[in-house]
Amino acid sequence: MVFRAALESPVRLAAFATLGVIAYATLCPLELRPSLGQPNWERFIAYALAGFLFVLAYPKRGGFVALGLVCAAVSLELGQYIDPSRHPRLADAAIKSLGAVSGAAASLIATRVAASVRKARCFPRNA
Numbered sequence: 001m002v003f004r005a006a007l008e009s010p011v012r013l014a015a016f017a018t019l020g021v022i023a024y025a026t027l028c029p030l031e032l033r034p035s036l037g038q039p040n041w042e043r044f045i046a047y048a049l050a051g052f053l054f055v056l057a058y059p060k061r062g063g064f065v066a067l068g069l070v071c072a073a074v075s076l077e078l079g080q081y082i083d084p085s086r087h088p089r090l091a092d093a094a095i096k097s098l099g100a101v102s103g104a105a106a107s108l109i110a111t112r113v114a115a116s117v118r119k120a121r122c123f124p125r126n127a
Contacts, residue, residue, distance in 0.1 A: 015053035019072065022046050026076040030085040043092060044099035047073060051103025055111070062108045069100035 025033055025046070036042055047069060054065040073096035080086035 009057060011053060012057040015050065015057045018046070018050045018053055022050060022072075023076055027079050027082065027086075029083050040092075040095050043095045044102075047096045047099030048103030048106070051100040051105075052107040052110075053103075055104045055107035059108075059111055062104055066101045066104040069104070070097040073097045073100060 051066060051069055054069065055062045058065055074093045077088045077090075077093040077096070080088040
């Protein structure tokens with residue numbers, strides 16, 4: 001069911017793919033973890049992108065998206081206990097959660113601004 005819903009929209013597919021990459025990077029052994037720069041920025045940006053994409057994919061469920069990604073961040077961080085080379089930290093989960101909520105909020109703001117711009121173009125006040 002989830003895969004069917006994800007395939008209905010390219011944005012949904014991108015959102016789930018982003019979450020898959022995040023899960024891999026969080027749970028894989030440390031030597032296999034992809035690294036692009038400073039880890040805290042990587043965490044924040046990855047979850048912000050996921051939050052942004054999931055809210056674009058499910059625009060009427062912004063709060064649930066943010067809450068779900070916060071739960072995913074905490075769950076994946078706890079999942080690091082499986083691998084002895086990983087070290088779960090509450091601070092990492094907090095950075096990830098902040099990224100998810102920030103991305104979700106940015107997406108909500110962007111979609112509302114875009115809708116208001118579209119409305120203003122369709123119904124100009126000085127016509």
